[in-house]
Amino acid sequence: MYLASQGADVIKVESVQRPDVWRANHTAPILGDRWMDRGLLWQATNLDKRDITLDASNDQGRALLKQLCEGADIFIENYASHVVEKQGLGYEDLKAINPGIIMVRAPSFGNEGPWKSYVGWGDVFEQVSGFATVTGYPDSRPQTPGGYMDPIVAMHLTTAIIAALEYRDRTGEGQLIEVPQSEVGMAMAGAILIADQFGYPPERPGNRAPGYAPQGVYRTGDAEKTYIALSIRDDQEWQSLIAMVGMPTLDAFAASGLKERHEHHDEIDAIILAWTLAHPANDLLSRLQSAGIPASRLLKPVDYNIEPQLVDREYYQELDHPLSGPRLFPTFPMHFSYEATRKVHSRPAPTLGQHNEEILRGELGVTEAKYADLIASNVIGTEPLQS
Known part of the structure; x- marks a missing residue:
C-alpha cells in the first residue's frame, strides 16, 4: 500500500479458491452479503490497489500470471518456502521472461535453514523476536504487542524495493530480495539482545521505563473514562x-x-x-x-476523526467504497513538498476480482470467449468458492 499511495500500479493477485485471509478477519459473521469486501482491516490495508483473481495452481492461471510478470517491475510473494518454485514462479523462472524484474520474497523464517518450512503471522514473529518478553507487567506473563510486526515488515520491504529500483536504474539488472519476517523483528529488537549481553536481562516494565519516573x-475526573x-x-x-x-x-x-x-x-x-x-x-x-x-x-478510536490536531492537519481522507459507502482513512505520516495535498489515496480497497476484466482482457488481450472459459473453470471469479 505504501508503494501504491505514491503512484505505483499495484495489482493484488488472489484466487477464488483462497482469497486473502485478511478479507475474513473477524468479519464473516457480522458483515452479511459480500462480507469478503467489507472487512475493516482489509479496506484499511489495501487502498489504491487493483485486484484480480487467478488460480496459479492451474496451467491457464499460471500462464496469465507469467504474462503479467513480463511487463512488471516487481513481483512480491510471502508464501511458505519453495511454494512459488513448485508453481514455476521462482526467481529464475521469472528472470527468464523478464530479466529486469525485481522479485521480493517475505517468508516467515527464510528460505533456508531448519525452520524454512514453518509458517507464521505477525504475533508469531513478535514472540520469536523477543518483543513479547518485554511487553506486559512485571508480575504477569509475556503479552503480544498485537500487530506491531505487520507494518514494520511492510516498511522494510518498501525500503528494499526502492534500493533495488535505484540499483536497476544504474545497472539495468533486476534482482532477488529475501526479507524473512522473523528477522525483521529480531533486527528491531536489537536493544533487547544487547542489554542481555551486558548482564541486564530484559524485564516487562508495564507503563514504566528505566530512564523516567514517575x-x-x-x-482523570471526567465523567467518561478518560x-x-x-x-x-x-x-x-x-x-x-x-x-x-x-x-x-x-x-x-x-x-x-x-x-x-x-x-x-x-x-x-x-x-x-x-x-x-x-x-x-x-x-x-x-x-x-x-x-x-x-x-x-489517551485517544479512543471514536475520537480520532474529531481530534483538532488531526483535523487541522488533514490527516484523514474520505473514500467512497462501492459497498460500504464513505469512510475516513488515515493518510501517511510522510509529507512531500511536491504534493499539493495530503490526500494521497486514489481509490478504496478493491472488491474480490474487481479488475479481472480490466487487466486480463484490456491489458493482457484475453479474448471474450477465453475470458468466459476462465470464469466457468474457476480460474478467475469474483466470489470465493467457500464461504
Whole structure:
C-alpha cells in the first residue's frame, strides 16, 4: 500500500479458491452479503490497489500470471518456502521472461535453514523476536504487542524495493530480495539482545521505563473514562509536578532522585492518581504541558476523526467504497513538498476480482470467449468458492 499511495500500479493477485485471509478477519459473521469486501482491516490495508483473481495452481492461471510478470517491475510473494518454485514462479523462472524484474520474497523464517518450512503471522514473529518478553507487567506473563510486526515488515520491504529500483536504474539488472519476517523483528529488537549481553536481562516494565519516573497512565475526573499519560524525565520536571499536585504526601518524595522514585513508584502513582481523579483531563493537560512535562490524552478510536490536531492537519481522507459507502482513512505520516495535498489515496480497497476484466482482457488481450472459459473453470471469479 505504501508503494501504491505514491503512484505505483499495484495489482493484488488472489484466487477464488483462497482469497486473502485478511478479507475474513473477524468479519464473516457480522458483515452479511459480500462480507469478503467489507472487512475493516482489509479496506484499511489495501487502498489504491487493483485486484484480480487467478488460480496459479492451474496451467491457464499460471500462464496469465507469467504474462503479467513480463511487463512488471516487481513481483512480491510471502508464501511458505519453495511454494512459488513448485508453481514455476521462482526467481529464475521469472528472470527468464523478464530479466529486469525485481522479485521480493517475505517468508516467515527464510528460505533456508531448519525452520524454512514453518509458517507464521505477525504475533508469531513478535514472540520469536523477543518483543513479547518485554511487553506486559512485571508480575504477569509475556503479552503480544498485537500487530506491531505487520507494518514494520511492510516498511522494510518498501525500503528494499526502492534500493533495488535505484540499483536497476544504474545497472539495468533486476534482482532477488529475501526479507524473512522473523528477522525483521529480531533486527528491531536489537536493544533487547544487547542489554542481555551486558548482564541486564530484559524485564516487562508495564507503563514504566528505566530512564523516567514517575511514568504512567492515570484516570482523570471526567465523567467518561478518560485517561492521560505523563512522563517525568528529570529532577526539574519532578519538582514542577510536586508543586502542581500540591499534596503533602508527595512532598515527602521531593528530594528523591530517579532511583528512589523508581523504588517508590507504586506510592507515587497512587498520589498522582488521587490528583488526576480530582481534575478534568483538559485542565490537567494544559497545566502539565505549560510546565514542559510530556503529557497526552489517551485517544479512543471514536475520537480520532474529531481530534483538532488531526483535523487541522488533514490527516484523514474520505473514500467512497462501492459497498460500504464513505469512510475516513488515515493518510501517511510522510509529507512531500511536491504534493499539493495530503490526500494521497486514489481509490478504496478493491472488491474480490474487481479488475479481472480490466487487466486480463484490456491489458493482457484475453479474448471474450477465453475470458468466459476462465470464469466457468474457476480460474478467475469474483466470489470465493467457500464461504
